[in-house]
Amino acid sequence: MSKYVALNNDTALSYVQELGQFFPANAELSCYEFGDGNLNLVFRIQDTENRSVILKQALPYARCVGESWPLTLDRARIEASVLKKHGDVCPEHTAQVLHHNSELAVTILEDLGDMAILRGELNQGNTFKYLGTHVATYLARTSFFYSDFYLSAAEKKALVQEFTNPELCSITEDLFFDDPYRVNERNNYPQALEDQVSLLRDNQALLINIAQLKSKFFSSPQTLLHGDVHTGSVFVSEKDTKFIDPEFGFFGPIGFDLGSFIGNLLLNYCAQNGRVTEAPKRRDLHSYLLNTISICLQTFEQQWLTLARTHTNDLSFQAPGYAEQFLQAVLQDTMGYCGTELIRRTIGLAHVTDIDEIEDDVKRLAVQKQTLLLGEQLILNAKSCHSTDDFYQLIISFVH
Ligand SMILES: Nc1ncnc2c1ncn2[C@@H]1O[C@H](COP(=O)(O)OP(=O)(O)O)[C@@H](O)[C@H]1O
Numbered sequence: 001m002s003k004y005v006a007l008n009n010d011t012a013l014s015y016v017q018e019l020g021q022f023f024p025a026n027a028e029l030s031c032y033e034f035g036d037g038n039l040n041l042v043f044r045i046q047d048t049e050n051r052s053v054i055l056k057q058a059l060p061y062a063r064c065v066g067e068s069w070p071l072t073l074d075r076a077r078i079e080a081s082v083l084k085k086h087g088d089v090c091p092e093h094t095a096q097v098l099h100h101n102s103e104l105a106v107t108i109l110e111d112l113g114d115m116a117i118l119r120g121e122l123n124q125g126n127t128f129k130y131l132g133t134h135v136a137t138y139l140a141r142t143s144f145f146y147s148d149f150y151l152s153a154a155e156k157k158a159l160v161q162e163f164t165n166p167e168l169c170s171i172t173e174d175l176f177f178d179d180p181y182r183v184n185e186r187n188n189y190p191q192a193l194e195d196q197v198s199l200l201r202d203n204q205a206l207l208i209n210i211a212q213l214k215s216k217f218f219s220s221p222q223t224l225l226h227g228d229v230h231t232g233s234v235f236v237s238e239k240d241t242k243f244i245d246p247e248f249g250f251f252g253p254i255g256f257d258l259g260s261f262i263g264n265l266l267l268n269y270c271a272q273n274g275r276v277t278e279a280p281k282r283r284d285l286h287s288y289l290l291n292t293i294s295i296c297l298q299t300f301e302q303q304w305l306t307l308a309r310t311h312t313n314d315l316s317f318q319a320p321g322y323a324e325q326f327l328q329a330v331l332q333d334t335m336g337y338c339g340t341e342l343i344r345r346t347i348g349l350a351h352v353t354d355i356d357e358i359e360d361d362v363k364r365l366a367v368q369k370q371t372l373l374l375g376e377q378l379i380l381n382a383k384s385c386h387s388t389d390d391f392y393q394l395i396i397s398f399v400h
């Protein structure tokens with residue numbers, strides 16, 4: 001099978017069987033589709049001995065909208081290639097690619113089904129001790145080893161070309177930086193939020209900051225980003241953390257991935273106000289989330305600076321103090337992008353279940369007001385943040 005055709009349970013099973021790589025020849029296989037993301041098909045193929053693989057296939061359109069939103073199949077190549085590149089420098093936190101077919105837009109991945117998607121776990125009030133350290137390790141290693149600090153100029157330029165991802169970047173550009181700040185039919189928020197949304201649209205200082213963040217997203221190819229680091233892209237268990245789904249990957253500003261992740265922890269923090277009624281349980285979850293953010297920021301900074309001190313190949317970039325200065329700017333970007341994630345997930349097209357599952361309208365609205373305010377303040381105050389502690393203190397001052 002080589003020309004593109006969308007697979008179903010039967011053809012996905014045959015495809016894996018014909019590869020003959022993952023199961024014994026006489027294995028009795030079954031297959032079902034269970035994707036719950038916005039864009040793609042995800043099948044599990046398993047035998048009777050508990051062996052299994054995941055087959056992910058891109059459709060020529062966005063699954064959540066349908067054929068009226070055509071979308072490049074090339075995103076499957078990008079996703080598999082980012083996973084391989086990130087796996088080369090951080091195998092412990094990257095889902096393993098077992099096979100890829102660009103024509104069919106099919107990728108076969110290790111089955112992480114014995115772990116769980118982080119968003120659902122946080123929504124249920126479950127916590128993971130190593131989450132902050134693991135995410136920081138993944139983001140520090142992947143962002144450092146694909147940056148100009150480490151790669152030669154020629155290697156970097158070739159990779160920037162290989163990972164040019166205009167259609168998926170355009171979705172992010174629209175959803176993060178345009179839609180929430182103007183009237184657009186894709187936006188999705190309750191009428192009761194209209195006054196606060198109008199104030200955002202009229203806030204000139206905010207709009208300038210959004211323009212600067214968008215400009216950096218367009219033209220700051222600092223590293224090979226994952227491009228969609230939300231809590232639905234992270235598998236967790238008590239001991240392990242693994243990233244999936246980097247189809248939005250491209251060379252962009254380092255702060256985008258870290259900011260998106262922290263934004264998702266803050267969305268969950270605010271959502272817990274509407275989800276958990278017992279105050280002590282809510283307090284524990286809040287302090288876990290804040291502690292995880294603090295660990296993540298500090299570990300990212302420590303690991304990045306250690307890598308810069310020990311592995312910087314570029315001669316100019318070895319200048320004493322340059323890595324620290326570079327990282328301070330990354331931190332300010334992180335805070336800005338974190339704010340844009342909070343805002344776009346509250347009033348834009350793609351929401352989060354953390355908030356949408358809150359049944360009580362009054363409680364949900366209070367959470368939405370908090371995420372909008374927090375997002376706005378993070379963006380407005382990003383440039384006055386000079387250290388990870390400044391960033392952390394600012395978060396505390398708006399969530400307490
Ligand atoms: N490697 C994997 N192992 C187990 N389940 C997976 C794996 N990859 C994806 N899934 C499941 O499929 C769902 C959708 O996958 P995702 O990559 O997020 O799709 P999309 O690109 O459509 O957002 C995930 O939430 C998860 O439940």
Ligand SMILES: CSC[C@H]1O[C@H](OP(=O)(O)O)[C@H](O)[C@@H]1O
Binds near residue numbers: 038062171172230
């Ligand atoms: C129509 S794409 C909207 C949204 O969905 C993506 O997330 P995922 O595919 O992981 O569910 C990404 O965050 C996009 O912004």
